[in-house]
Amino acid sequence: xxxxxxxxxxxxxxxxxxxxxxxxxxxxxxxxxxxxxxxxxxxxxxxxxxxxxxxxxxxxxxxxxxxxxxxxxxxxxxxxxxxxxxxxxxxxxxxxxxxxxxxxxxxxxxxxxxxxxxxxxxxxxxxxxxxxxxxxxxxxxxxxxxxxxxxxxxxxxxxxxx
Amino acid sequence: xxxxxxxxxxxxxxxxxxxxxxxxxxxxxxxxxxxxxxxxxxxxxxxxxxxxxxxxxxxxxxxxxxxxxxxxxxxxxxxxxxxxxxxxxxxxxxxxxxxxxxxxxxxxxxxxxxxxxxxxxxxxxxxxxxxxxxxxxxxxxxxxxxxxxxxxxxxxxxxxxxxxxxxxxxxxxxxxxxxxxxxxxxxxxxxxxxxxxxxxxxxxxxxxxxxxxxxxxxxxxxxxxxxxxxxxxxxxxxxxxxxxxxxxxxxxxxxxxxxxxxxxxxxxxxxxxxxxxxxxxxxxxxxxxxxxxxxxxxxxxxxxxxxxxxxxxxxxxxxxxxxxxxxxxxxxxxxxxxxxxxxxxxxxxxxxxxxxxxxxxxxxxxxxxxxxxxxxxxxxxxxxxxxxxxxxxxxxxxxxxxxxxxxxxxxxxxxxxxxxxxxxxxxxxxxxxxxxxxxxxxxxxxxxxxxxxxxxxxxxxxxxxxxxxxxxxxxxxxxxxxxxxxxxxxxxxxxxxxxxxxxxxxxxxxxxxxxxxxxxxxxxxxxxxxxxxxxxxxxxxxxxxxxxxxxxx
Numbered sequence: 001x002x003x004x005x006x007x008x009x010x011x012x013x014x015x016x017x018x019x020x021x022x023x024x025x026x027x028x029x030x031x032x033x034x035x036x037x038x039x040x041x042x043x044x045x046x047x048x049x050x051x052x053x054x055x056x057x058x059x060x061x062x063x064x065x066x067x068x069x070x071x072x073x074x075x076x077x078x079x080x081x082x083x084x085x086x087x088x089x090x091x092x093x094x095x096x097x098x099x100x101x102x103x104x105x106x107x108x109x110x111x112x113x114x115x116x117x118x119x120x121x122x123x124x125x126x127x128x129x130x131x132x133x134x135x136x137x138x139x140x141x142x143x144x145x146x147x148x149x150x151x152x153x154x155x156x157x158x159x160x161x162x
Numbered sequence: 163x164x165x166x167x168x169x170x171x172x173x174x175x176x177x178x179x180x181x182x183x184x185x186x187x188x189x190x191x192x193x194x195x196x197x198x199x200x201x202x203x204x205x206x207x208x209x210x211x212x213x214x215x216x217x218x219x220x221x222x223x224x225x226x227x228x229x230x231x232x233x234x235x236x237x238x239x240x241x242x243x244x245x246x247x248x249x250x251x252x253x254x255x256x257x258x259x260x261x262x263x264x265x266x267x268x269x270x271x272x273x274x275x276x277x278x279x280x281x282x283x284x285x286x287x288x289x290x291x292x293x294x295x296x297x298x299x300x301x302x303x304x305x306x307x308x309x310x311x312x313x314x315x316x317x318x319x320x321x322x323x324x325x326x327x328x329x330x331x332x333x334x335x336x337x338x339x340x341x342x343x344x345x346x347x348x349x350x351x352x353x354x355x356x357x358x359x360x361x362x363x364x365x366x367x368x369x370x371x372x373x374x375x376x377x378x379x380x381x382x383x384x385x386x387x388x389x390x391x392x393x394x395x396x397x398x399x400x401x402x403x404x405x406x407x408x409x410x411x412x413x414x415x416x417x418x419x420x421x422x423x424x425x426x427x428x429x430x431x432x433x434x435x436x437x438x439x440x441x442x443x444x445x446x447x448x449x450x451x452x453x454x455x456x457x458x459x460x461x462x463x464x465x466x467x468x469x470x471x472x473x474x475x476x477x478x479x480x481x482x483x484x485x486x487x488x489x490x491x492x493x494x495x496x497x498x499x500x501x502x503x504x505x506x507x508x509x510x511x512x513x514x515x516x517x518x519x520x521x522x523x524x525x526x527x528x529x530x531x532x533x534x535x536x537x538x539x540x541x542x543x544x545x546x547x548x549x550x551x552x553x554x555x556x557x558x559x560x561x562x563x564x565x566x567x568x569x570x571x572x573x574x575x576x577x578x579x580x581x582x583x584x585x586x587x588x589x590x591x592x593x594x595x596x597x598x599x600x601x602x603x604x605x606x607x608x609x610x611x612x613x614x615x616x617x618x619x620x621x622x623x624x625x626x627x628x629x630x631x632x633x634x635x636x637x638x639x640x641x642x643x644x645x646x647x648x649x650x651x652x653x654x655x656x657x658x659x660x661x662x663x664x665x666x667x668x669x670x671x672x673x674x675x676x677x678x679x680x681x682x683x684x685x686x687x688x689x690x691x692x693x694x695x696x697x698x699x700x701x702x703x704x705x706x707x708x709x710x711x712x713x714x715x
Contacts, residue, residue, distance in 0.1 A: 081200060
């Protein structure tokens with residue numbers, strides 16, 4: 001499935017591991033939040049890239065103490081109409097200061113990508129849009145009324161030159 | 163009123179271009195209908211029984227003459243020559259072709275209008291008091307804060323896929339004309355020790371499980387209100403139910419958690435916001451928005467103007483009647499707020515033709531400081547009219563069929579489109595409303611009855627606000643037959659209450675007679691003409707009214 005990160009199509013070197021599957025010492029893998037938390041102590045010594053996949057009901061706050069240990073958070077959208085992932089991403093970026101990759105996975109559509117980008121996502125795994133579509137979606141709006149997790153200054157800052 | 167600057171204009175222009183692309187991709191088959199649905203919904207495009215419906219936003223119900231004229235043109239060029247004003251102060255067109263909608267949106271953008279977030283599971287058009295900026299009983303004009311909230315909520319990236327739709331209403335008057343108790347968030351602007359702030363109510367709503375909003379915070383300073391709204395929205399977005407569409411509104415979350423626990427969660431989320439997460443709206447921006455809503459330079463009224471007004475009333479009893487019923491007290495001397503009734507007997511409530519919209523636009527420009535409002539009762543309002551122009555205005559309205567004297571009287575009903583248009587409805591609303599109107603057509607009878615709100619919904623979704631009608635009528639389906647359940651004692655104002663169901667539903671034919679018996683019972687039971695129907699009901703309870711309702715007709 002095509003993966004777009006920071007405006008370019010890239011190869012996906014990550015795998016999501018089922019809770020029942022064996023975790024090998026090598027390889028970039030994401031685990032469910034529950035498994036990650038249960039095995040956090042032993043995972044601390046692992047020398048390969050590690051990430052977590054959140055599902056909509058997961059409490060992103062539980063990840064806060066471990067954000068130094070992980071490079072990727074996959075926020076999953078089983079249905080694109082379930083918007084909890086936007087709040088999870090905002091919390092990770094703005095409240096807990098996560099600087100690694102936040103990747104949207106699942107039912108990711110072109111027309112949600114602008115909102116995702118503003119909410120702190122920087123990578124999109126999407127079967128329903130190509131690179132040009134994703135890039136177009138990211139720039140469809142030149143302005144934003146409210147501050148969010150991206151770098152756009154809200155319109156009121158432009159209005160008052162601050 | 164608010165005017166777009168380059169940023170507002172660019173955001174709306176970008177939206178039009180985006181939707182044009184989305185429609186093109188849908189037509190080309192690049193987007194599936196299921197994926198297109200939320201996109202069109204967030205542009206106000208519904209698929210209805212017979213055609214696509216386009217709902218255009220009228221932020222907090224305010225229009226200029228130029229804007230209303232453009233709405234009239236859209237009705238003429240893309241619909242069947244009329245539009246339907248809604249209980250959320252918007253306008254709907256019922257017969258627009260999907261392929262034309264990008265063009266319509268472009269024409270609207272030319273007059274600083276749009277259809278953004280008029281549907282879909284997002285924050286909808288912010289509504290307010292239709293007499294805002296004019297009413298004698300308001301603490302201050304709520305519109306600047308409505309506009310600030312409109313901008314904050316427009317394309318808010320975190321809250322575009324909420325569990326369900328989300329409605330915010332704002333009032334700043336003693337008498338609540340914005341129905342804040344039945345909104346997802348209701349805000350009342352207050353002043354404490356010289357500081358402006360908001361009382362925050364959350365979790366009101368109608369639909370199949372009506373709830374009055376809970377008091378969640380008794381004072382949020384104006385500088386923190388957007389941050390507080392974000393806290394409410396985030397708690398809802400993360401914890402609102404998504405397993406059942408009918409349990410997804412925030413009222414259910416508030417109810418299931420309990421008011422105390424819900425408030426605790428919001429307060430905890432608010433307290434957890436870091437400095438860098440705060441919106442920090444600059445004082446200069448608050449002032450910039452307020453400046454757009456400075457009152458017009460009200461003209462002075464002379465003794466001769468007043469004398470001419472009195473003499474016109476003496477010479478034209480119908481004009482006198484209209485001034486007694488359709489005027490609302492204004493804060494400026496020599497002015498009144500005029501309700502332009504869209505409820506003549508026999509017409510679908512809230513419908514206005516192209517010609518009628520043009521007449522109102524002209525009158526607003528000529529006589530009324532170019533300011534028009536849409537009320538949640540589905541009427542138009544000219545909020546600032548000098549007494550000197552009332553007679554000329556009435557004559558022009560009368561010629562256009564817009565001078566019905568029935569504001570807040572029994573024929574001034576809120577009626578949803580019902581089964582004639584809507585694919586959710588179980589029963590027709592419009593013909594039942596008209597049948598009830600006919601019973602009370604005589605103006606003397608209506609005025610004897612006094613203020614009485616009848617609200618009619620064609621299904622449990624309650625778009626006709628039947629729960630908060632003094633008399634509420636709900637269409638239900640009984641084995642393929644349309645029946646109507648009557649409730650009594652609802653109200654949407656500062657004493658908001660959900661009406662009680664009187665008893666078994668009655669057939670369409672029986673509705674007018676049943677309502678008449680209830681009303682006539684009231685006339686016999688009231689302490690005097692000053693005791694309104696709703697007050698008599700509160701004093702006596704359901705029993706005598708129920709007895710009258712089900713008495714052999």
